[in-house]
Every structure is written in structure tokens, then in C-alpha cells.
Amino acid sequence: MNPFVADRKLLNPKFEGYKLDPLEQDQIISRFPLAQKVSQSTSPSRSVLSFKEVQSRIAHNHLTISPESNRAVYVDEDFNVVSILISDTLVPVFRVVYELPKPVKSNSIDVHPEYPSSVFFSNDILAVSDGHGSMYLLRQNDNGPSQLLGIYQSPFLSPFRIHSGNLHSPDAATILFSSRNCESHDSISQGKKGSSVDFDVWAAKLDISDSERSGKSDNVKAMEILWRRHGDEPPIFVTYDPSSTSFAIIGGSVYREHGDATPYTPAPDEIAPIPRANENLDEEDQSSAKPRPYSWTQSSDSVTVAFPLPSTTQKSQIHVRLASESLSLSIDGVENSDLPVTLPKYSSKSLWDRIQTETSYWTWDREAEHAFGLLSLHLDKQNVGTKWMQVFASAGTTTAAAAEASIEDVEVPETLDPSELWHIRESLEKHTAALRTGEDASGLGLGKGVPSLAEGEMDEELDASVGRRAFLSWFGREDGSRPPWAPAGKENVCQLLSLPVPGEDNTSLSLVVKEGLDGVVYTLRASAEKPKWVHSSTFSALAFVLASKRDVRFTFHSRGTVYALENGSLSRGGNAYIYRSVSRGEKWAKQAILQVLEGSGGTLLGVGALNVDRSKRILLFLEERELVLLKL
Template structure:
């Protein structure tokens, strides 16, 4: 794995001084949902949720991007409490917001009260979700595993819709329920097929997710029909990745040949570790580890003739990067693995003697006992005996007393930026791993953000791959992804949002942080009050303009969605209103 997110120094503005606040006094239009008898679907789950579950639901936008109908009309979608799908159309000329009832989704059936499913069966419904494929096709999920393909058409100024077909998401077949509750993450129409990515819970007690890439044919006149006229379609599972979180970035390339997942932790292919009890390989743990107070000791066994120069070990505040290569053979491969909790990089070091590579890590919180070494549990239990631990520590004392710790620089190994890193546990961003998969789930490319923490992705924009914004010092660097003719992913530093990382870190209530795909502005939308807009130009000016909009006007309502309808038209959804913001600088 490598870091391919390389900044272009010509796009950095070292002379930037700050933002000038400008009042927002025009281009704002509000429409009450109550007048339209629309009560947007909200999470009614009353069970306790883990952190990763809650994180995914907070990121979820109840306002879904719709394709522009023409150069003056933009559209979006929402689902109400009765699972009715609505299309919201805003006209820049008339300044009107209209609501069109498209169709009623398949309503979830309640779990019978007399059933007692196992506590690992993922029966809790997910949030309903929608992905617009084009101006004529929409994909929708009701949250309990039913996925519908909906056709759209405009007739006499009204938007009409009908359900063309429905399929059930079957998961891995191990969940103990059919269909499996899921959420649509992204989807793309590729010729006569639809490629989509959904997430669902695994059948385990711990919080873990299946990220499934699926394929479905678009119906044709020759496709078999049911008695009600709907088409009979099959949902094909291309591959399923398992991990401890829902990806913060998910995209399908225009060819449909590649899927990009971005997350704090890595994923493993479903079924990779367990193909069946009779075929399961029994292997020794790749390492042994133990903890004592604030100290963690990790031991890897290597061939004694392994040169120290082949050991590449770096400690970050919440990640470990360890690669050991002998000739063409990779002996140890932990290229960028998130740890279970935070550590002190400047107090960590490693030694190598008599075939034992030993890592000494210092926890940030000495009172917290780690249940596992990495954020994604790899099944390696704490098993280093106290006798072995004492022997290792005595060797370390002799080594450090005589010649210092055996690192490639004869100094404690650490990331060069670790002394400048904020070591607070609640720091705003996290490094992100981007993994590129082919249609069979094979990893064809992988790169990480390195010391650049995640800030946000761009608003959805037609069929373009979303760009990403990462923190470098106080700035936000925007990188674009493009697919080449041979399906490689090219990465380019497109622009720098001056001091955006700094202002973003100060907004503790920011729920929807997104940037304009055309690079004209960034936005931070709070969960209960304001929207902050920061404008951007490419001329490296010293002062940029910012503005803010009071969304809720002091009312006790939540902001639950945001989308960019047209290049200069932003729509925000609250529990009671649709707010259209025309971004006139």
C-alpha cells in the first residue's frame, strides 16, 4: 500500500489571511413540509446502537440527490414515514419548490411477536434509502431488504413514477433472515446493468458490516413479467467485504469495473477466513502480544538472517505501519492498520534480535485495557507469557544500556510528524484507507491518506466520481479520482480550500460537511442551527468571503439532509421545511 495523495505546491496559498463575513440577505426560499402533508422518515429505532451504527446514521442524508431536469430545474428525493417516495423540484426562474408523489415503497412487515430469533440475527430495520440513476430511473430500498427499481416520467408538468421491479437482498446467507435489512450506499447505471453497493449487519454479536457490491439487469420488453405487470429481475452478488465500519467514501467507476471504498479500517473479503469447517486452514497467530499498564509488547518471529534494513516500522497516534520484506518475500504486512485505541508515537520503539522483532508501544490511556490489538479484530488473543515478556524486557534493558534501541536510525521509531500531531482523543479527523476492487472483489489498488486526515467528500454530481478533501495543516486539499481506459485510478490535487481544516475543526456541531464538485465553495451544515458557506477562487487572494444562514431560526428541529441541486443552488431539509439557498456571492 502506498500514499498517492501528493499535494501540488503550486496550489497552496501561503499568503492567505482569512475569511471576511458577509451577511446573507437574498436567494433564500423556504417551503413548509406540513403544508404538503409530508413527514420525513426519521429513525424510530428504540434499541441501543454501537458507535459505528450511530456514525453511519448521522452521516445519512434524508435528502437524496436527483438529476437536473434542465438548466433551470434541479431535483431531490425524500421518503416520508409511510414509505411514500417524493420528488422535490426547484425552479430557479419561478423560485418555486414543488413536491411530486412518485410511488409507495414496499412497506416493511413487523417481526411476529411470537418469534424469538437469535440475538445475532440482524432483524432491526435500516433507514430507507434512494439513489437516482438518471432522470428516468431511481433505485430505492425500504430498509428491510426490498430493493425497487422505479421508472420516472414528466407529463404535463407533473412527475410520475411506477415500480418496475423489486428484488430481495439475501446477504451472505448466514444472517438467519430473508431478506436482509440493508442501506443503499451508491449505484450506477452501466449500459443495460445497474451496479450498486449496499451495507448490512453481519450475523455476529459485535458491530460488523457487510459491504456488498451487487449487479442487476435493467428490464427490457422481453424480460419476464409478473401478473401485476412488474418485471422479474435477479440480483447477483459480485462480492462482499466485511469490516468494522460503514465506508465514509463509496464510489463505482463509470465503467462499472471498479469499486472504491474509503474507511478508517481495512475490509476483508467475506468467506476468506471461513470457507467451511472441513476446509478451514489452521494457522498459527502471526504475532504474540501482551499488555501491562500503559505498555504493550508485540513479538513477531522472523528468520534470524533478516537484515534490519528490510524492517520498515512507523508509529502514528492511532495506526501502526509495519512491513518486513526479505528479497521478493513479504514476511510481515501491516501497511496501515488502525489500532484499537490511541498511543504515544514518540514513546514507541522496536528492536530485532535473534529472530524476534519486538514492538514496544505506549498507550495514551494507561487505565484502559485493550480487548484486542487492532480496531478490526483479527482474532489474535493476548497470549504472550509473563516469562517471555520478562525475558524480552531484560534484553531491551541491556540493549538500550549498551548501544540504544535497534531501529534503522538508532532512535525510537516514530512518524516524522508525530511531535506536531494533536494527541487528543477527540481530534476532528482520521486518516483514511482507499481500496479499489474489481468485479470479483480482488484488490487491484490500495492507498492511504497518510498524515492527511479526512475532512469530507464532494456533493453528488451527475456521474462524476466524488472528489475528497483532506487536512494538511490548516488547509483542505481537494483530490479528484478519474478512471483511465485500462481501469486504473488516477489521482490529482485539484485545489486548496484555504484554512478550511482550521474552520472545520472549530465547528463541533457540523453534521453535513461537503464541498462543491466545481470547487467554488465548501459548506458546513450544523445539525440544529446554521449553514456556513466558504467561497473559493483560484487566484490565491488573501481574503475570501464566508457567509452563514440561520436554517432553523431558533426552532427545536433537526437538519436531516443537504444536496446541491444545481451548480449554484443548495437545498437543505429540516424536519419541518425545505430550504433552498441560491449561492450568490
């Protein structure tokens, strides 16, 4: 069962759009030059990267935030570990805390270095990967350079990227990292046809106390591998849930036991039916389509639901009870073995929204459809103007197989009446005419015509596929086993729109998932027995507005706000698009646009949030040559 199930009561069908809420940019944005610059040019020019690897590198966050202090780190172009300390004056202090040995660059096409990456285990314990196969365990000091606790090498001496870490005792930590699979690496280097790039996810144990006691911090050690998993794509996001002692991995594929065959599910157009004797597969079978259990339509103040019943049904056999939030319906004494539809039977079935029981009623027309009559329910809405997505609150929330077995949760599309069609046609005609003449079709005063960056490049297919298709997998910290409460990864698929901003409190993990045109916020309700994703809030029309943002590199959310951050360029800089959530029933939400990147600082490479004190919270934007602070 998919854990991401939207609560219909938290969706907002009345929402109309976002209105611009101007912010004083000069009052909330500060810029500081970097003495130690960051660079994306760490990979040899001859390295051949797959699309999945390029995509992963674009989304790599070069900035690491300490979860317990007002400190962050990054690795500069000379492999120096640079600490950023921000006091209540909001003036950052940059300090080189450790110098990583510079890796020897190779021009071999078989070498695929990663960007340097790091993770904080605590306020002062930090692990840093150089992106070439070595990891350095450091203890930071407030004034002097960091103390080297140990040097570790990855299995097969392959480059790797750190994703997450957890200090589960004062002396022991677990780190999770990924690397390009060495078997696929060998296949491609040998020129084998049909070879593809795969990835390994590793969990390793680090004994911090042993590193400090040995006094031989410069001795290179092999990592103590706890478990290994295999996938078709590198992870997008990894976090640790202490309540279940498990890692949650979100990626573009499921992650399976190493050595297991890659599961393959044929696409519908790849499945060829086998013809039987005297069977014509080209002839369409019109009899296979099963009639829907009911039809329905609505106006601004009412909903009409029609159930087909045998015309022999007597009115005394029909039992209907209408409550403000539910419907009870049963038909007594009617045989339905030969009927093409199942007779309706509902017991206190929750409706999509509340109704007026005093003015709602039902009618029975025995001659409406000859052999069948129509039982019509006329329901007056309590919330006039609210558009119902379905008749029942649970419609469309079950699997297709379960829906076949029971009519209660079948998703039945609305039958549009002529007045509804007329309103849609009028709206489309006005919108089309505005685009043809170049007028402002949005009504927000944004000017005429199509923006120059999008002119000639609008792609309806791209707009429909906003976000990334992602799978959620759970693995136990000690052995990598799937917890008994966690469904298999294939069942945890979603269209991911936004991740929590780095530095956000990990005790309230949340994701923003595409639901139609909206972005639904799912918060992880921690539990040792069974963590659960709960629909906590909604960013109405978020998927729709994000579809037009073509140069966005990062999309993060925090405390009722989504930040879509452009990559930036020397010619025009880059913007931060800010979207606020609103409560159900509100028609408009606020949005803001800030030019965070002016162009002189280079490309956006990292993002994070820091709590300077109880009253000050800031966002950090790390560019190639500049650090930008945004006061929230």
C-alpha cells in the same frame, strides 16, 4: 504508497485567516413547507445499535439527487416516495410518485432497520430501499405515478442501505449496498462475549429489460449477487468510476474478502520486547538515535543550512552549485565509512521555494565542531516573508523505510533561532492576555469571551482529531477484484474533511483531506490504466476552523467552496458555515454564515445541489417539515 500526496507549491504558508463576507440572507434563501414530512423515527425502540451504526445513521443523507435533471426524491414518514421538481422559477413542486408497502414493525431487539435510501440510475430509472430488506425498481413518469419494474429482496432478508448504482447499458445496472453482517448479528443476539458488529458490502446486478418484459413486476425476486466484501464499519462514501469500471469505497475500515480473518496490528504500547542475557530494557539507549543529515534555520528573507563534514575536508573537495529552484552538492575524495552521518550528495534537488542566486553563497568552517566542520549554505529567498516548511520540496514525502535508505527526502525539523523564539513568545503572550481579560483575541471584531456553546467544553484533543479517519478501497464492477494499479486499503488512509456535495458532476470526483491545519482538495484524474488523485487546490486552515464546529452534521464542498452544515434544533435552528478557497500567496479568504435552519422546520436530514438551468444553481436542505433553497 499513499495516493494522497500534497503538492507543496499549492500550500499557502502566508495565509492568516478568514474574514466575514456578509450575504443578504433574505435574497438567497427560500423556505417551503413539506406536505409529506420526513422522520428519523423508523427504527424500533428496542433495537440495540452499535456506535458505528449510530454514527452511520447520523450521516445518512435522506435526499437523493438526479444526476441528469432538476429533480430529487425522498421517502416520507409514511413510506411514500416523494419527487421534488424545481423549475426556473425556483418554486418546488412536490408529488408522491410511489407508495411503498409499509413494513410490519417488530419489537425484537434482533431487527435493525435502516433508513430508506435510493439511487438514480438515469433520469427516470430509480431504485428505492424501504430499509427493511426490500428494494423497488421504478420508472418515473412526468405526470402520473411511477411504474414498478420489479421488487427485490436482499440476501438473508436483512435490512440494507443503498450507496451507489451504475447503469452500464440500457438494460443492465449494478447496485452497491451494505448491511449488518448476519454472523455478527447472531453472535450478539446470543450474548457471546467479545462480539462486535461487522458489515457486508454487496454488489448486485439488475436486469431492467427483463423486469419490463416479464410483466410481473409485483413478483419478489432475489438479487443476483456479483460479489461481497466485509468490513468493520459501514461505508462513508461510494462512487463509480466509469473509466476504470470500478467502485471506489471510502469507509472507516478496509473491506476484504468475506471469510478472511480480520487483520490485527498491535499498537506500539502492546509490543513487549524480549530481553536477552545481561540486557537491561529499562536503560535508555542513547546511541541508537541517528544524527540528522543537516540542520537549518530561517529568517523572513533567508535560509541557512548546515552540513557536518569531517574537519579534514579541503575546500577544493566541496562542489556546490546554486540554481534559483535547486541545489547540487557533492563532496569528493572523502571516505565516509566510519562517519555517523552520510556525506551529502544532491543533484539538481528541488528546493522548497525559489532563491536569489546572485546573493546566496556558502562557507566552510573547518574548526566549528572540532572533529567535524560545518558547511553552511546561506540562501536568500526570492519571496521574502514566505515561511519554508522544509529545505527541499520532497522532504517528508517518502515512507520511513525509504527515508532511512536515502538522506535526500528525510524530514528535518527547523532549528528555531532566538529571534524566532522571541516572536513566538510575544504572540503567545498577547493571545493569552486577551483570553484572560476577555478581549477579542482574533482581531476580527467578534466580541469578548468564549462563545456560550463552547464555554467549559473546549477540548484540545478533539480539535487535533478533526475529520474522520478513512480508508479508500477500489473494487472491479464485475467481480469485486482489486485492480492491479490500486494499492491495498491500509495504504490509502487519510483524514477526511469533506465530500463532494450530492448532485455534483461525477466526472470530476474530489475529496478534501486534512493536511496539517489545511484542507487539501484531491481530484481524481480518470484513466483506464491508473486513476490518480491529484492535489488541485487548498482550503487554508480549514481543519483549524472546522475543529470548533461541534454541531456539524454534514460537510460538503463544491467549486471552491466548503459548506459545514449544523444539525439544527427547535430552540436555535442551525447555521451553514461557508468557506471560500483562495490562490497561493493570499493572506485572507472569505467566509459567510447563514441561518439556514430556523428551528421550526426540524432537524437537517438531507443536502443536495441542482442545476436548474445554465445560469441558476441551488443547494437543497431537507428538514423534517421544510425544504430550504439556497441560491448560489
